[in-house]
Amino acid sequence: MLTFGNLNEFAAHTGQSLGETDYVFITQEMVDLFAQATGDHQWIHTDSERAALESPYKTTIAHGFLTLSLAPKFMAELYRVESVTMGINYGANKIRFTNAVPVGSNLRMRAWLRQADLQGKALRVTIECVFDIEGEDKPACVAELITLLTES
Template sequence: MLIINSFNEYKEYLGKELGTSNWHAISQEQINKFATATQDAQWIHTDAERCKTESPFGSPIAHGYLTLSLIPYLWKQIADIRNVKMEVNYGIESFKFGQPVIAGEEVQLHAKLEAISDLRGITKVVIQAKLTTKTGKKPVYTGNVVFLYHFN
């Protein structure tokens, strides 16, 4: 795991791969809980029997926003940003979905530092996020996440 303690340490990684997370299986239970939480229980996510006959995937798929919501959890497996008073999820940019995640598939986050700036003492970083599966030919998605760090 990468450990970063300051703006200057973070800046050393500009343009570099930061690492990959552990594999995480997206279960049907997790998909169902997300459907309940977001009130998005479309059958393509929650109805395994109907998916067998009507879905081009043959099985339920995870919500795209569920896969995006895993970024903070998976990011914490890649980097431990220390000496921080506060961390803020600031934005997401230019995300494109390349393939769905079938219920039960495992996903892994790959991160690269695209940009870093000092905004009057607040560190703004742009991390390229790419989510992959063990079986997929294309990434589940690629895009940039923006974090703000208030270092001590």
């Protein structure tokens, strides 16, 4: 994990890698809980028997937004800014779901700090996130996520 003392130190890291996380095993239980939380019960995610017969993946797959929702967990594994008292999701410039994540896959994230703009006591950062499926050349998701970091 990278540790920065304050927002200025973090901003100075612009253009550099934040590293890569360990892999997380994607389970059917994770997918089912996400479906329950979001109301997205499409069979491709929740019906293992039907997916085995009808899906081109021959198994259920994780929701794209489940993959994306792992970003905060993964970012917490990659870096820490000691002076930050709060981080808020600010939005995204771009999100692309480029490959399905079959249940039973291992997923990780690689990230780069692409932009950092000081705004008073806050820093608005743009982080490029690439979600990799173990053993696949094509990533599951590529996203430019924006976070607002504040310090007291």
